[in-house]
Amino acid sequence: MKKFELNDYIQEPKGKVAKRVIFKDDNVITFILNIAKRQSLPRHTHFGSTVLIKVIQGSANLNYDDKSIGISQDNLVQLDGPEEMSVDNLGEKTLVLYVTISPAPSDDKFTTDVDL
Template structure:
C-alpha cells in the first residue's frame, strides 16, 4: 500500500512540475527557481516556491524603480538572499544598500521595505518561518 500511495503522490507532484525523492518514509521536494524569476512592467512579482506549515518560501522580482512597500511579517522571521541585481532595503527606518550575494536576517516585527535602485532586474530568494497568515503566500 505505501508504494502505491507513493506512486500516486509522485505522479501528482510531477504533474505540478516538482520533483520528489523518497528518503526513509519522507518526501523531499525539489523546485527549479528559474521558472519563478518573472518580471512585470506594472509591479514587482512574487512567485511562491514552497508553502508549508512551518515555512513559506518565494522569489521576489523587481524591475528598476519598482518597490515593495513597508510591512511586517507578524512574529515570523525572514531570511532574504539577493540572487541578482541591487537595491535598497529599509528596516525600521534604517536604509541599507544590498547587492547580488547579500543575505539578510530580519525579525518579523521589524518594518521592512525594498526597492530596486539599480539599472538591472533584481531577484531575491525569501524564507519566512514560521509561515505567517495566508495573505503572505499570495502570488503577485
C-alpha cells in the same frame, strides 16, 4: 524530497512586483520576489516571523525601521518579524530576491502569488 528550479520563478514583473511562491507549509514559506527596475516593495512587517532574504540578482536599498542598508548579489539578510521593511530596486534590471519566512503566516493572502 522535491527539487525546484529557481529560474521557473524568476520573471519580469508586469507591474512593479511579482511574487512567486516556491514552497509553503505551516512551518515555512519560500518565494521569489521580482521587483521591476527602479520600483519598490511597499513598507510592511512580518509579524512574529523571521525573514531571510538572499539577493540573487541586482542591487537595492533594504529599509528597516528607520535605517537603510545597501544589498547586492549574494548578500543574505535576516530580519525579525516586527521590523518594518521595504525594498527599493536601485538598478536598471529586475531585482530578484529569494525569501524565506518562518513560521509561515497563517493568513492565505500572504502565502500566494502576488502581482502589484
